[in-house]
Every structure is written in structure tokens, then in C-alpha cells.
Amino acid sequence: MADGRHSSAVRGDSLLFLTDEQLRQGSEAMFFAYRGFTADPDRILADLTYGRAHHRAIHFIGRAPGTTVNNLLNILGVTKQSLNRVLRTLISDGLVQSKVGRNDKRERHLYLTDDGRALEQQLSDAQRARLRAAFRDAGPEAVAGFRTVLEAMMDPEMRASYAKLRESGT
Amino acid sequence: MADGRHSSAVRGDSLLFLTDEQLRQGSEAMFFAYRGFTADPDRILADLTYGRAHHRAIHFIGRAPGTTVNNLLNILGVTKQSLNRVLRTLISDGLVQSKVGRNDKRERHLYLTDDGRALEQQLSDAQRARLRAAFRDAGPEAVAGFRTVLEAMMDPEMRASYAKLRESGT
């Protein structure tokens, strides 16, 4: 780590494109792009009493209906207390329904209600509009590269969750 | 928005790759990847008394030494009260130095101290290691696509900030 700012560039091989400057630009691109990515749903949520945490819960429940609390916990990477606070409000507001498991009655299976689905739709429409525009501007090859790099950036467990959701959705 | 889940796929043109399912996968990829992206610096920061907000401030001061408070405010997109809380601790901890402007004495120009640079290096090394691995695995074409899409996702002002930093760094 003490070999300076061109640690990866001096090799002179096919990894020349990995200068520290390129990597720094990659970081900054992630930072600025993530802001854009969340901006539209955030605006909608601000008017309701909800935040990004609610959005995430709604998104993943909508994506995998009947998922258990524990499953959701792993996907979201927060503590159960944190998730529970969010779920409690969503359930009492009638956006999410919690059903006791049929086989294992300790488990709660989570579903969106009609209202929940409506909000999910509204939020993801807003988010997708931006993504759609970005994908269209960038073109299919760029999108493929985008996805390849993002997948490579994930932690292995997250990559597994991602792959699982991906196959279930196709 | 009521035209269902294949709103963009039914056109049958070159935008076929923009199905809502593709877009949803894009969202989820962003979510999981961003978690990975911040994970390593977060681990380092947890041991100090600092958080992600400190990281961001240190990063951009290191990137554009002598930047003003107002400039940083625009880049980070937070309120001055929020930024000030972070800057105050960084300055009193001797990681950041604040100099009164030469021309305009109302402005404060921000610089990293030697200690600040050391922490910045440590944090960005951790972050770059992951990015480097991801870029290497994905290859140059994928990286180009990654950057193209991210740039297209940004708000216009953010894209301007990004471009400005990019040219200053090269």
C-alpha cells in the first residue's frame, strides 16, 4: 500500500486501465450515481411518513412474496429490531400483511396488500424511469458491463441473494 | 404507468433489453453493490469515532485541496449544519486544516493535514482494493459500460461535479 498512486499501473500489462485514478473515478461515480438512484423514490417517501428503509422492505417483500422475516433480515443486512420497527408501521398502516407459517408456526410470511402493491408500484416506477433513461442512453453493451461490475463488487453472500432473486424473477 | 410490467418490452425495437425485469435487476444490483462498496471503509471507520460522513468529507477534500466549504456543500448535498458538525470534529482532531481565503476572506479553504492524508489513504486503499478486484474480474469493456451507465444515472448537477473532479484529477 506504500508503493504510491500508480501501484497498479506500472505493471505494463493488460491491467493498465486500473490506475488508481481510474479507481477513484469509479468510486466517485458510484457515490454520485447512488444519489441519483435514490433521489426519485426519496421525494415520494418524504410526503408520506416513510423513509428509505420502508422502501427497501416493500421492494423485497414485493419481489419475494411470502418471504420470512429472517430471510428479509439477511437480504437487508440490518438488525431485527431495526427491521421490526419498519415492519410494524407498514403492517399497522395496512401495506404489509404478516401470516403465521403453515408448517413452522414461528415463522411469519410477509405479503404486500393491495395498498402496499400500489405504493411499491409508484416507487419502483419512479426509480425505473431514471434507470430506463440511463440504460437507453448508455446502450445494451454498457448495461451488460454495468451489471458485470456491480455483481463483482458485491460481498459473496449478497451475490448469492442477488442471484436467487434474479432467477426467481425470470 | 398502468400498462403493465412489459411497458417497454412490447415495442419490439432495439430497446428490448429494457424490460421492467431487467430494470428491477439493475436496481437490486445497485443496492447490493453499494453495500459492498461501502463495507470496507465502514469497518475501518467503526474503530475510530468516525462514520461515512467523515469519509466523504475527507475524500473530497483530499481530491480537491483548497476547496471551500460551500463547494463541498454542493458536492456532498447536505446542509451546512450537517457538514459543519463533521468538519468541526475533523479540524479539532487535526485531520483537516481550514485557511481563510486570500482574495475573499469570508471563504474557508480546506486541506488535509498529514494525518488526514494518512487516513484518506487508508480508507481509499481499502475501497480501491475491492473496486480493483471487481474491475479486473469484469474487464475493461465492462468497466467502460459501468461508468457510462453510472454517469447517465446522475442528476445533471452531480454529473457536472463529477466531470469537474474528473478533469482535475487527470
Place this chain on the structure above:
DNA sequence: CAGTTTATGTCAGCCTTGTTGACACTCCAA
């Protein structure tokens, strides 16, 4: 010069969303 605007700092208070620790309940499995 007087008045306004700009750049910055700071105080106080609020919200969301994360954390830990503790405890209770239900139920499955050995």
C-alpha cells in the same frame, strides 16, 4: 457611506434508522 448579500459558524431541537442488550413466547427436534 449605508444597506444588502454572501460565506460561514453555531445553537437548539427534531426525525429516521441504525446499534446493543435483555427478556418472553412459541415451537421444532433430538
Place this chain on the structure above:
DNA sequence: TTGGAGTGTCAACAAGGCTGACATAAACTG
């Protein structure tokens, strides 16, 4: 029957956003 897993909940706390209000100094403007 006992241990452990899955869940819910209470309390307390911290980070880091936010708004509103106010202060100061410097720069700009008529």
C-alpha cells in the same frame, strides 16, 4: 423434556440527516 431457533418487543443510545434562528465578517452595490 430440554435446548435452540424464529420472532416480537422494550429501553437506551448514536450517527447523521433536517429545519429554524441568529451572529459575524467580508464583499458588493447603489
